[in-house]
Amino acid sequence: MMKITISTNNGSDTAIKGKDMVIRIPNFLALNNTALKIAKKQPGGQHIPDIPKEFLPKLRKAIRQVKKIHKNWVLVDVESADGEKVQVKL
Amino acid sequence: MNKTFGERIAEKRKSKGYTQEQLAEMMGVSAQAVSKWENDISCPDVMTLPTLAQKLGCTVDELLTGRESAPQPTIVPEENRKPFEQMMLKIVVNSCDGDHVRVNLPLPLLKVFLNSEVDLTSFGVGNGTLNRLNIDWKAIMLLVEQGTIGKLVEVTSADGDVVEIVVE
Numbered sequence: 001m002m003k004i005t006i007s008t009n010n011g012s013d014t015a016i017k018g019k020d021m022v023i024r025i026p027n028f029l030a031l032n033n034t035a036l037k038i039a040k041k042q043p044g045g046q047h048i049p050d051i052p053k054e055f056l057p058k059l060r061k062a063i064r065q066v067k068k069i070h071k072n073w074v075l076v077d078v079e080s081a082d083g084e085k086v087q088v089k090l
Numbered sequence: 091m092n093k094t095f096g097e098r099i100a101e102k103r104k105s106k107g108y109t110q111e112q113l114a115e116m117m118g119v120s121a122q123a124v125s126k127w128e129n130d131i132s133c134p135d136v137m138t139l140p141t142l143a144q145k146l147g148c149t150v151d152e153l154l155t156g157r158e159s160a161p162q163p164t165i166v167p168e169e170n171r172k173p174f175e176q177m178m179l180k181i182v183v184n185s186c187d188g189d190h191v192r193v194n195l196p197l198p199l200l201k202v203f204l205n206s207e208v209d210l211t212s213f214g215v216g217n218g219t220l221n222r223l224n225i226d227w228k229a230i231m232l233l234v235e236q237g238t239i240g241k242l243v244e245v246t247s248a249d250g251d252v253v254e255i256v257v258e
Contacts, residue, residue, distance in 0.1 A: 049208050058202055059199070062198055065175070065198065066199055077194070078189070081189050
C-alpha cells in the first residue's frame with residue numbers, strides 16, 4: 001500500500017489546515033505501467049525517468065521483501081520551511 | 091519538542107555513564123557548574139565547547155543545535171557488517187530556504203534500480219539539487235559492498251542547498 005500523509009498544521013491556507021490528509025493507494029495500482037504513463041503527463045512528470053516495462057513488477061517484489069525487514073519504513077519525508085509535512089510510505 | 095542545550099548535555103552525559111562530578115572533573119569545573127549547565131541556569135564557556143563535545147562523544151554542532159551529525163565514513167570488516175538486506179541509504183537534502191527532504195532507500199531497492207539501468211539522476215528530489223549533482227550510484231554501491239558506511243557524500247551547492255548521502 002502506498003500511503004501519502006500530508007500534515008498541514010502550520011502555514012497552510014488550504015481547506016485541510018490543521019488536519020492530516022492520508023491518501024492510500026495499493027502498490028499494484030500506484031506502481032504499474034498505466035499509472036506511470038499518466039504520471040508522466042502530469043506537471044512535474046518530466047522528472048520521472050524512462051522505466052522499462054518489466055521493471056515495475058521487480059520493484060514491487062523488492063518492496064515486499066524490504067517491508068518484511070523495515071516494518072516502519074518511510075520512503076520520503078518532506079518538511080517545508082513553514083512546517084508542513086509530507087510522508088510517503090510504500 | 092526540541093530539547094534545551096542543558097538537556098542535551100545531561101542526555102549525552104548519562105549515555106556515556108558519567109556522573110556530574112566525573113564530567114566536572116574532566117572539564118576542570120565544579121559539579122555545581124555542570125548542574126547549572128544541565129538546568130539551563132548557565133552555559134559553559136564557548137572556548138570549552140570543543141572539549142565538552144569530545145568528552146560527550148558528539149560534535150559541537152550536535153550539542154548546540156541537537157541535530158545529529160552522520161557518522162564519518164568507515165570501512166567495516168566483513169565479519170562485523172550488517173546484512174545487506176538491512177542496510178539503508180539516506181539522502182538528506184536541506185535546502186537554503188529551509189525545506190528538508192529525506193529519502194530512505196533500502197540498499198536492495200537501490201540495487202534493483204541499478205540492475206535495471208533506470209536513470210536515477212532524473213528523479214526530482216530537493217528542487218532538482220540532486221539531479222545537478224550527477225551522483226555515480228554504481229560507485230556508491232561498490233563502496234558499500236566493500237564495507238564502507240557512514241556519510242559518503244556531503245555537498246553544499248552555490249545557492250546553499252546541502253545534500254548528504256549516508257549509508258547505515
